[in-house]
Amino acid sequence: MESRQTPPGKALTIFRRCATLQGMEEMTYKSEYFSPAATLECGQVFRFFRDEERGGYFFFSADKACFLREEGEVTRLVCEDGDRAYFENLFDVNADAAALVEEAKSFGVPFLSRAAEFSKGLRILRQDRAECFLSFVLSQQNNIPRIRKMLFALCAALGGKKKFLGRDYFSFPALSDIAAKDEAFYRALGFGYRAKYIPRDAEMLLETDFSALGKLRGEGLKKALVAYPGVGNKVADCIALFAFGDKSAFPVDTWVERLYREDFGGRETDRAKINRFFTEKFGEHAGVFQQYLFYYKRETERG
DNA sequence: GCCCAGGCCTTTC
DNA sequence: GAAAGGCATGGG
Numbered sequence: 270m271e272s273r274q275t276p277p278g279k280a281l282t283i284f285r286r287c288a289t290l291q292g293m294e295e296m297t298y299k300s301e302y303f304s305p306a307a308t309l310e311c312g313q314v315f316r317f318f319r320d321e322e323r324g325g326y327f328f329f330s331a332d333k334a335c336f337l338r339e340e341g342e343v344t345r346l347v348c349e350d351g352d353r354a355y356f357e358n359l360f361d362v363n364a365d366a367a368a369l370v371e372e373a374k375s376f377g378v379p380f381l382s383r384a385a386e387f388s389k390g391l392r393i394l395r396q397d398r399a400e401c402f403l404s405f406v407l408s409q410q411n412n413i414p415r416i417r418k419m420l421f422a423l424c425a426a427l428g429g430k431k432k433f434l435g436r437d438y439f440s441f442p443a444l445s446d447i448a449a450k451d452e453a454f455y456r457a458l459g460f461g462y463r464a465k466y467i468p469r470d471a472e473m474l475l476e477t478d479f480s481a482l483g484k485l486r487g488e489g490l491k492k493a494l495v496a497y498p499g500v501g502n503k504v505a506d507c508i509a510l511f512a513f514g515d516k517s518a519f520p521v522d523t524w525v526e527r528l529y530r531e532d533f534g535g536r537e538t539d540r541a542k543i544n545r546f547f548t549e550k551f552g553e554h555a556g557v558f559q560q561y562l563f564y565y566k567r568e569t570e571r572g
Numbered sequence: 573g574c575c576c577a578g579g580c581c582t583t584t585c
Numbered sequence: 586g587a588a589a590g591g592c593a594t595g596g597g
Contacts (some may be wrong), residue, residue: 312578319578409579461593467594501580522578563578
C-alpha cells in the first residue's frame with residue numbers, strides 16, 4: 270500500500286493502492302476534473318462502451334484497455350500491471366484542468382462559461398497517434414455512433430484478440446496490417462467512400478517519423494497533416510489537438526458552425542473564417558475550449 | 573422515406 | 586480564389 274501527498278491544487282492523484290485483482294493496478298483521482306463520461310463521450314475518442322452493471326466505462330487505446338468509474342469524489346482507473354504510465358500520459362493526469370476551466374471563464378463569454386462549467390471534468394487526451402489519425406479520417410461526413418462501429422469493426426477484423434477483466438476485446442491493428450489490405454476490404458467493412466484513404470494513409474504513416482512530426486506546432490503541423498489523403502483542415506485540427514497536444518488547434522465541423530451561428534451570433538459561413546474567429550479570440554488553448562463548446566452543445570441539444 | 577453526420581476532393585467558373 | 590457537386594452508409 271502506497272500513499273502520496275497531493276501537491277496543492279494541481280495533481281489529480283489522491284492515493285494509489287495495490288490492486289485487489291491479480292496483475293491489475295488501480296489508481297484514483299479527484300473526479301471534479303476527471304469525469305469519465307465527459308472525457309470519453311465528448312467525441313475525442315470512439316473505442317469505449319459503458320458497462321451499466323459495473324457502473325463505469327471500458328476504454329481501449331492502441332493495444333491496451335482500462336476501466337474507469339466515477340465514485341463520488343474520486344474517479345477510479347483500473348488497468349493491467351505495467352500500463353499505468355501509458356494511461357496517466359493518455360489522460361494527461363498532470364495537466365492542470367482547473368486552470369483551463371478558469372481561463373475559459375475569464376473571457377466573460379456566457380455561453381463559453383456555461384460550457385466550461387458543464388465540461389469541467391473533460392480532459393483532453395494525448396492519444397495514440399496512429400489510432401487517432403485513422404479514426405478521424407473515418408469521422409468525416411459521419412456520425413459518432415457509426416464511427417465507433419466502424420472502428421470496432423476494424424479492430425475485430427485486423428487487431429489482436431485480448432482479454433481484460435474477463436472481457437474479450439481487440440487491439441488497434443498494426444499499421445503494416447492495415448496497409449496490407451486494399452480499398453475493397455474496407456468497403457466490405459462498411460467504410461464507404463472513406464475506404465480508399467485507409468490503406469494509403471497507413472502506408473504513409475509507416476514511413477512517418479512521428480517524433481519529428483510531433484515537434485511541429487500550429488500551421489506547420491497542420492500543413493504536414495493535410496498532406497495525407499483524406500485529411501483536410503478539420504481532421505488535421507482534430508489530430509493536432511487530440512494526438513499531438515496542440516491545444517491551439519480548433520476543429521470546425523457542423524456542430525461548431527451551428528454554435529458559432531446560434532450562440533455567438535456569427536455570420537460567416539466559410540469554415541476557415543470561423544476557425545480564425547475562434548483562434549484569434551481564444552488563443553493558445555482555444556482547442557480545449559472548443560471541446561467544452563462541442564460537448565455542451567451536443568449534450569444539451571440532442572435531437 | 574427523409575435528413576443529416578466531427579468533410580474532402582475534383583471540377584468548374 | 587470561390588462555389589458547387591459527388592461521395593457511401595446508417596443513425597434518428
